[in-house]
Amino acid sequence: MKLTIIGTGYVGLVTGACFAEMGSTVTCVDIDKKKIEGLKQGILPIYEPGLESVVANNYDNGRLKFCTALNDSAAESGIYFIAVGTPPGEDGSADLQYVLAVAREIGRHINSYTIVVDKSTVPVGTADKVKAAIREELDKRGVGVPFDVVSNPEFLKEGAAVEDFMRPDRVIIGTDSEQVRKAMRELYLPFMRNHERLLFMGVRDAEMSKYAGNAMLATKISFMNEIANLCERMGVDVENVRQGIGSDARIGYSFIYPGAGYGGSCFPKDVKALIRMAKDHDFEPKVLNAVEARNEAQKHVLFEKIGRRFGADLKGLVFGLWGLAFKPGTDDMREASSVVLIRELIDAGASVKAYDPVSMTAARREFPRAWFDGGQLKLVDEQYSALEDADAMVLVTEWKPFRYPDFKRVKQILKKPVIFDGRNQYDPALLRDAGFEYSGIGR
Numbered sequence: 001m002k003l004t005i006i007g008t009g010y011v012g013l014v015t016g017a018c019f020a021e022m023g024s025t026v027t028c029v030d031i032d033k034k035k036i037e038g039l040k041q042g043i044l045p046i047y048e049p050g051l052e053s054v055v056a057n058n059y060d061n062g063r064l065k066f067c068t069a070l071n072d073s074a075a076e077s078g079i080y081f082i083a084v085g086t087p088p089g090e091d092g093s094a095d096l097q098y099v100l101a102v103a104r105e106i107g108r109h110i111n112s113y114t115i116v117v118d119k120s121t122v123p124v125g126t127a128d129k130v131k132a133a134i135r136e137e138l139d140k141r142g143v144g145v146p147f148d149v150v151s152n153p154e155f156l157k158e159g160a161a162v163e164d165f166m167r168p169d170r171v172i173i174g175t176d177s178e179q180v181r182k183a184m185r186e187l188y189l190p191f192m193r194n195h196e197r198l199l200f201m202g203v204r205d206a207e208m209s210k211y212a213g214n215a216m217l218a219t220k221i222s223f224m225n226e227i228a229n230l231c232e233r234m235g236v237d238v239e240n241v242r243q244g245i246g247s248d249a250r251i252g253y254s255f256i257y258p259g260a261g262y263g264g265s266c267f268p269k270d271v272k273a274l275i276r277m278a279k280d281h282d283f284e285p286k287v288l289n290a291v292e293a294r295n296e297a298q299k300h301v302l303f304e305k306i307g308r309r310f311g312a313d314l315k316g317l318v319f320g321l322w323g324l325a326f327k328p329g330t331d332d333m334r335e336a337s338s339v340v341l342i343r344e345l346i347d348a349g350a351s352v353k354a355y356d357p358v359s360m361t362a363a364r365r366e367f368p369r370a371w372f373d374g375g376q377l378k379l380v381d382e383q384y385s386a387l388e389d390a391d392a393m394v395l396v397t398e399w400k401p402f403r404y405p406d407f408k409r410v411k412q413i414l415k416k417p418v419i420f421d422g423r424n425q426y427d428p429a430l431l432r433d434a435g436f437e438y439s440g441i442g443r
């Protein structure tokens with residue numbers, strides 16, 4: 001099939017590369033010229049395990065192309081995927097300006113029957129808006145090209161995106177057209193050779209499924225953080241509780257890890273957008289409000305612990321941070337807990353030395369230049385260097401090399417043997433025996 005993917009970010013690039021890998025001819029479009037130029041030279045704009053070789057192979061064999069605008073080769077495509085960002089607007093709603101700009105662009109280009117696929121996470125009712133925007137452009141051109149708009153939300157996880165796309169748990173297709181059903185089944189069947197995992201439903205049902213899925217996962221995290229905070233006040237170790245409840249098959253072990261709050265480009269904005277949708281329908285989303293409030297508060301927990309240990313004025317103190325990405329396996333720092341913590345530490349007068357295996361470029365973009373020039377924030381290129389002259393170590397992202405470090409070395413390097421473990425990676429008793437002051441979440 002000939003496909004056009006518009007928006008070449010985490011979702012668009014993975015989608016394009018994986019479809020090309022399965023034999024389709026794919027044009028990936030992005031308005032970011034630097035990104036497209038880089039991709040043509042084999043430079044990936046994001047860190048995603050396994051993606052580089054899939055992109056390189058398919059670019060070399062001509063099945064994957066990159067361009068900065070819809071052009072003639074893209075116009076021959078029968079299926080267009082919209083994969084641009086839907087960031088939160090002022091009121092928490094998903095900002096649809098990029099999605100609708102792409103819809104209008106598609107309306108200006110298509111000449112024969114086209115399927116337009118919403119892969120971006122978009123509020124219920126967006127497919128109708130996309131349809132209206134395309135129709136408006138076709139009307140301006142005075143042509144009556146037939147088209148369908150289908151919702152196909154993406155469920156890939158950053159850090160395992162290629163694997164998730166290649167072996168999806170399910171693919172949701174929201175449409176009421178038999179023609180679309182047939183085309184989408186043909187497109188996705190190569191990804192599910194052992195058994196079909198396509199779920200067909202109405203367009204609005206599909207749009208809601210994405211939000212409900214992310215909100216459910218965010219709820220599990222916030223619930224567990226709430227229990228963790230309570231455990232801490234009651235002399236209970238939440239890690240035992242986590243295992244105690246995770247062993248119940250109805251609950252399961254995933255997404256019940258206590259920590260310093262969820263971040264990333266999806267959960268925070270999608271929970272906010274769902275709250276907005278509820279409010280727009282005069283419905284008070286009590287559970288979602290609580291999920292959001294708990295998470296906002298949870299992002300301050302590490303700083304509060306540091307304050308209790310070192311006082312409110314942190315002038316002259318240095319904190320060594322391990323991990324900047326919102327989770328391991330990605331360079332994405334959008335809404336990361338590290339960002340909140342670093343801002344708080346610097347505002348309180350402390351200096352921060354930070355290390356992350358892949359997020360250093362993202363970190364340079366995230367914080368004001370003056371912090372780097374003024375010396376309050378230093379990024380180092382090796383994990384133990386972050387601890388030099390530090391009064392404490394803070395683990396923020398549980399990358400594998402941080403899970404079982406050389407604690408003798410850690411103790412030698414740190415000025416004070418103090419560890420704040422924002423992801424409960426370490427055994428408190430072991431560290432206390434080794435002479436550390438240890439503080440985790442909920443233990």
Ligand SMILES: NC(=O)c1ccc[n+]([C@@H]2O[C@H](COP(=O)([O-])OP(=O)(O)OC[C@H]3O[C@@H](n4cnc5c(N)ncnc54)[C@H](O)[C@@H]3O)[C@@H](O)[C@H]2O)c1
Nearest residue numbers: 007008009010011030031032083084085086098120121154
């Ligand atoms: N990142 C994830 O893990 C993930 C997972 C599932 C769903 N989603 C959803 O997918 C969508 C995309 O997310 P992302 O993380 O890939 O975003 P991203 O910011 O990484 O990429 C979006 C890209 O779209 C480009 N763009 C914007 N306007 C454009 C236009 N008019 N024409 C061409 N390109 C344009 C931007 O330059 C950018 O490169 C969002 O709705 C997000 O919620 C993301």
